[in-house]
Amino acid sequence: MFRLNLKIALRNLWRNRGITSINVGGLAIALAAFILVILYFTYETSFDKTNPNYNNIYVVGRIEPDFKTNYTSPPFAKAIKQHLPEVENAGITKRGFFEFSMKNGKNTLFAKNFMQADYNAAKILDLKPTGGLEKPPGNVERLSYLSKENMRALFPDKTDNKPEIVGMGASNSGITSKINGSITNNLHSNITFDGISIGNEIGKGENYGYNNYTTYIQVKPGTDVANLEQKITDLYRKELLKGETDQKTIAEIKGVSTFLDPLANLHLRPKAGNDAPYKILIALSILGILILVIACINFTNLSIAQATKRAKEVGIKKVMGAYRFQLTAQFLVEIFIQCFVATILGLTLAELSLPYFNNLFQVNLSIWTTENDLCWQLPLILCVITLIAGTYPALVLSGFKPALVLKGNFSTSKQSSWLRNGLLVFQFSIAVIFIIGLFIINSQLKYMRSEDLGFTANQVVYIKNISMFNKPETFAPVRDKILKIPGIKSATVATDIPDGAEGGANGYTFEGVKSSLDFIDVDFDYFETLDIKLKEGRFFSKSFPADTTNGAVVNESTVAKYGMKNPVGKTIRGCNIDYKIVGVVKDFKAQGFESAVKPTIYSIKNPCGNYKTQIMVKIEGNKMSSALAALKAQWLQINPKDGEDFRYEFLDDLYGKLFKKQEQLQSVFFGAALLTIFIAVLGLFAFAKYITNGRIKEIAVRKILGASDIQIFSLINSSFFIMVLIANVISWPLAYVITKRWLETFAYRIDLPILPFISSALITILLTVITVSIQARKAVKANPVDALKYE
Incomplete structure (x- = not known):
């Protein structure tokens, strides 16, 4: 029985290969986009997860009356560890503030990010020098390490992990430094560096006025973080008030507080920083889901539209004793086959698109690794889209009544017609939102590039020193x-x-x-x-x-x-x-x-x-x-x-990097708009073909009665025109709210224009008229005699 059903399924798919290609092609494109989104989402949300204490590490920040910052002073970590038993460990780090050169003979390395950390911070952050993390001995103030990549750049022939002496700065400076070994620089972490020096203590002699360090704490599992946050605030105020007698200063200190920011927050939405990466990720994820949903809707719509061609088959099978659940399972298998092929094609398209995607988002993602979880995510997605796209069509197909279909009544129910139309409206509503979003993002970026900055970055060169x-x-x-x-x-x-x-x-x-x-x-x-x-x-x-x-x-x-x-x-x-x-x-x-x-x-x-x-x-x-x-x-x-190490960057290039995230969003919306329009038009094309074929006799009668080609084109287009108009009316308020919220993330922004809304309506209506008219042309130009000769 299974072989028979499989053979019937393959024959039907081949017989309707045009519709099958549209179904599979649209779903494959959507799946490719969704696979890329999954890869990126997994990458962005898994920073530092290799740290065994990931869930218990926090950054201690300060809240002043006018600002919030992650920077604190060196003595504070020691005070927290000493007075608060909930804190297992506390340490501090400090970033380097300039780029310098390191030399070994003819090999030169420019260290852009040389970090300092005390031993406690190194333990908290799970820093791993080759040979293991060790505490600097009593007579050594610090141990310095270079990342493995940089160590190879300076010492390409090095095979051991013995300390090395490197020159610092210009060749004639005579300044040298000891590098104790190499260390793993986890690029999938918030704590990255070219090199690091680890000391028993850093920031010696600096008091609470030197707020240029980052304090990390590791709390005991199960700690009430909100309560600990208040305790740290009380401790901070107490430390600042030591020896203070001026009442005005005391009042100001009482207005200062602290906060704890989980390690999980630091990459995407730090409490004291910009959460634009998080918003971009959420927007990208929603776009990926919507594109897949649109493709599933397309699949459902076309499957229902093809239902009449399977009516006799269903009627005969039911007469022969087949149960509805058997027929439902059969049609689900057919849909599963199409979804499986679409998944393979989607993987292929994703692989081909990955270099461009990596370049756009400055990442190095790969599909064929076990770390990205696709090995279990893809089978799950395949089953989910099969159920989403196939359940309702399978129920419709298996629900035909034998007595009616064998008499020649192949029509589906009014509910199916309403569903098809509703799904088509939903598809175009999403497409309209993407089109409007793309226009408004373009307008804001154009404004940012052309607006007076208040200073001139052109022709200014920043020299590293x-x-x-x-x-x-x-x-x-x-x-x-x-x-x-x-x-x-x-x-x-x-x-x-x-x-x-x-x-x-x-x-x-x-x-x-x-x-x-x-x-x-x-x-x-x-x-x-x-x-x-x-x-x-x-x-x-x-x-x-x-x-x-x-x-x-x-x-x-x-x-x-x-x-x-x-x-x-x-x-x-x-x-x-x-x-x-x-x-x-x-x-x-x-x-x-x-x-x-x-x-x-x-x-x-x-x-x-x-x-x-x-x-x-x-x-x-x-x-x-x-x-x-x-x-x-x-x-x-x-x-x-600096000697021979002359390095420079153009200031306008550096400033231009501030637009990077918005340019990424622009590219994403451009791609999403193209995909949604393409998938929607594919569905519309096949749907219009089905509707037109179902009205061939009606068109023939109208032509005999004197209707012109223009009138018939108008008749066929009218229902689709109304659906697309409804889609625009539904999507405009949503697009207005979404784009307004996005623009509000800018302190300097354009006023929300009306032109994108009008343009989206014109584009979707024009595409609809062209698509439907192409399909209707064959029916309009056909000889009425061919359609009516058997009546």
């Missing part, structure tokens, strides 16, 4: 040498460049009001190099020696935050210095478009600031190549510490 120029007199000779090169208009140095990276923050008091401000430590010509606009007052100038000791420039957001009136010449106090405000600059979007411009203070001297290492040079466009070549040739004389 390890020298520290905290005093203007140390950078002055470097600037003078740089400016002698033809084509270079200006040069400056600062603690930060406008590339979206977060700067430091500190408390500043203006006229009795204390608030937190971002601070950036700069040198002369900083504003001129970036072409930042002056609103009032002046920039820093060598003509005013006091600028190097207590001069400050603030931005418009700072003026608004304090409610300053005529701020130029007034005093603002921070880091035990009374700064005199010499100028106000217009706000500029250093953080991109998602975050509002932060109140910021710029100064040349800042005892609480960071090191000024970021060199920026503005070069004339037509002399860019020659100026860069001259800088490279003369860099050893210009900046001896």
Whole structure:
């Protein structure tokens, strides 16, 4: 019996190979997209899961009145471990703040991310040097390791794990460092590095004012995290209040709190950070599911539309004694065969599309590995889509009544007709949402690329550097040498460049009001190099020696935050210095478009600031190549510490990376819109063929009675036109809510336009008319005699 049913199934599929190809092809394309989404979702949600203490590790962060941050001070981890028994271990790490070179003969490595960690943090984060994690002995302050990849780059012929000596910085610097071995750098982790130094203790001598470390804690299983969070806040306030007598400061400390952020959150949605990756992942997952649902709907619709061709078969089998559940199982097997073929094709398409997908999302995914769980996910998906796409058609096909179908009544029920139409409307509703979303994403990205940033990144080159120029007199000779090169208009140095990276923050008091401000430590010509606009007052100038000791420039957001009136010449106090405000600059979007411009203070001297290492040079466009070549040739004389290691990036390229996530979303929506439209049109094409074939006699009669081709085209298109119009009306409110919510994630955004909604309606209606008309043309042009000669 099974062989007979299988033979019948294969014959039917072959006889209707056009519809079968559309069914299988549409499902295969949707499955390919869904497989890629599954791979990416699994990858993004499994960061750090190899850590055996994954569920019990938290980052301790601070909540100040104006901001939230993961950065804390070195003594805090020790205090937490000492006073809170729920905490099994506590440690700290610190990121490197500049790129430096390491040398072994002719082999050079540029370490962009050299991290420090104490021994406790290394244990918590499951860091694994080759040979095992060991505590630095008493006479050794730290043990340094390079990632295995970097160790191979510096020592390609190394076969043991013995320590090595490497040169640091320029070849003539004479500075060396001991590398104790290699360490696994887990790229599928939030804690990645080029190298790491592990010490018994880091941050010695630094108090609670040095908030530039990350504190990790490992709690005991079953700990009440909310209760522990409150205990840590109480402990933090207690530590800050030690020896404090000023009532105003005491009141401010009581307004500070802490939070615990699980290790599981850090990659996608950190409490103190940007959750755009999480939103992109959710959007991508929903798109993948919707595309698969649309394909299943397509499959269901076409299977129901083909039901009349199987009516006699069902009637005869029932007369011969077949039960309904047997027929249902038979049709489900047929559908399973199609879904199985679609899955194989989907895997093939996914494999072909994977290089482009990896390049778009900057990942290295692979289908043919046991780590991605596809080995059990795909069979499950196959069974699920078989049930979703096949259950209702199988019930419809097996439900024909023998007495009626054998008399020639092959029509399906009105409920089936309503279902087909409803599913078609649903398909086009989703397609319309994707089209509208794509238009609005394009509009926002166009706005971001064309809107005035408030500064000019073009023709500005960021030079990587390890020298520290905290005093203007140390950078002055470097600037003078740089400016002698033809084509270079200006040069400056600062603690930060406008590339979206977060700067430091500190408390500043203006006229009795204390608030937190971002601070950036700069040198002369900083504003001129970036072409930042002056609103009032002046920039820093060598003509005013006091600028190097207590001069400050603030931005418009700072003026608004304090409610300053005529701020130029007034005093603002921070880091035990009374700064005199010499100028106000217009706000500029250093953080991109998602975050509002932060109140910021710029100064040349800042005892609480960071090191000024970021060199920026503005070069004339037509002399860019020659100026860069001259800088490279003369860099050893210009900046001896860097020596021959001249490295640079264009500032506009760095700033452009802020748009990366939105460009990914744009690509995803473009692909999703094309896929949904393609699948919907495939279904519409086959559905229109079925409807048209069912009305051939009606069309013939109408032609005999004098109906024109235009009238018949209009008649056939009218029902589909109404369905697509209904789909637009249903989808517009949903699209409006979704796109409005997305736009609200930007501090600077376009107003929601009406044109995408109109365009989506025109596109879907035009596609529908063309698709249906192509199918209707054959019936319209047919000779009425051929359709009616047997009547």
